[in-house]
Amino acid sequence: MTESALVVTGSLNMDFVVQVDRLPSPGETVLGSGFQMIPGGKGANQACAAGKLAAHVAVRMIGRAGADPFAGHLRSSLAQAGVEVSAVRDSPNLPTGVALIWVERSGQNSIVVASGANLELSSDDIDSARLAFTGARYALFQLESPLPTVEHALAVAHAAGARTILDPAPARLLPPSLLSQVDILTPNESEACILLGRNPTGVTFQDARQIAAALHALGPREVVLKLGSQGCYYSGPGLTLGVEGFPVEAIDTTAAGDTFNAALAVALSEDLPLHEALRFANAAAAISVTRLGAQASAPSRAEVDAFLALRA
Numbered sequence: 001m002t003e004s005a006l007v008v009t010g011s012l013n014m015d016f017v018v019q020v021d022r023l024p025s026p027g028e029t030v031l032g033s034g035f036q037m038i039p040g041g042k043g044a045n046q047a048c049a050a051g052k053l054a055a056h057v058a059v060r061m062i063g064r065a066g067a068d069p070f071a072g073h074l075r076s077s078l079a080q081a082g083v084e085v086s087a088v089r090d091s092p093n094l095p096t097g098v099a100l101i102w103v104e105r106s107g108q109n110s111i112v113v114a115s116g117a118n119l120e121l122s123s124d125d126i127d128s129a130r131l132a133f134t135g136a137r138y139a140l141f142q143l144e145s146p147l148p149t150v151e152h153a154l155a156v157a158h159a160a161g162a163r164t165i166l167d168p169a170p171a172r173l174l175p176p177s178l179l180s181q182v183d184i185l186t187p188n189e190s191e192a193c194i195l196l197g198r199n200p201t202g203v204t205f206q207d208a209r210q211i212a213a214a215l216h217a218l219g220p221r222e223v224v225l226k227l228g229s230q231g232c233y234y235s236g237p238g239l240t241l242g243v244e245g246f247p248v249e250a251i252d253t254t255a256a257g258d259t260f261n262a263a264l265a266v267a268l269s270e271d272l273p274l275h276e277a278l279r280f281a282n283a284a285a286a287i288s289v290t291r292l293g294a295q296a297s298a299p300s301r302a303e304v305d306a307f308l309a310l311r312a
């Protein structure tokens, strides 16, 4: 099989992770345990997971890292996963992005990001990295980079012939000029509600059709609603599809959505049929929540293949 490319444009953060019995309320101090620094950032998580999962796809990352030791750790984590990092530029006057993460026993978390160098990712950076899109069939985006840069990168990806996948996280209202350049939009339940200007509520397969229809009206041709342990719901031209998730014991849901997007992009790049690609993405995300941390939790291709073989 000819090797195609998958380009990830986005953030790199060092995650400072503390486990807690329960998340603190405003004004409250709780005692935590098990502090760890783990490579993260939504963009880098997607690139790392894609690198671990790809059999026939070259994964390339475009981003910014600061002038501190975290930058080297984050580049190494990606390189070890097989990701090409030459388009991750240095920001000499800014710190690398960091995220403070509390993870409670149930697996739920709270995350605060200090973006640092990620905010310096510019349209010029994307133009300088244009060659990275050569041979790309898919390009992944999230929202921890400046919106004008994301919008420009979407256009550059399209001009190079890639299909674009946007993970609208952290969620915010987005301009039509950006959303109209998205081929596949992949919100979770709360992100879908925020994009639609609604109060975040629980979304089930029953609500999914109506929510997906409202999201299509914003521009994206295809929508994949990520429904956590329930699985996912696909809506595209002439087709809707609900694909059930896999029951697992969740330890930490951090980066489950990133792993899902990476796996979906890898599977589509390798021409898996849509239903299989969505099942592959559900499986990769399910494995990731059984482990602590962002990039540390992303499974290898062999692990996902074995997981699916047991559930065939």
Ligand code: RIB
Binding pocket: 011, 013, 014, 015, 039, 040, 041, 042, 045, 098, 099, 111, 113, 144, 254, 255, 256, 258, 294
């Ligand atoms: O999606 C999980 C990621 O969100 C974490 O790794 C953290 O860095 C924040 O970007």
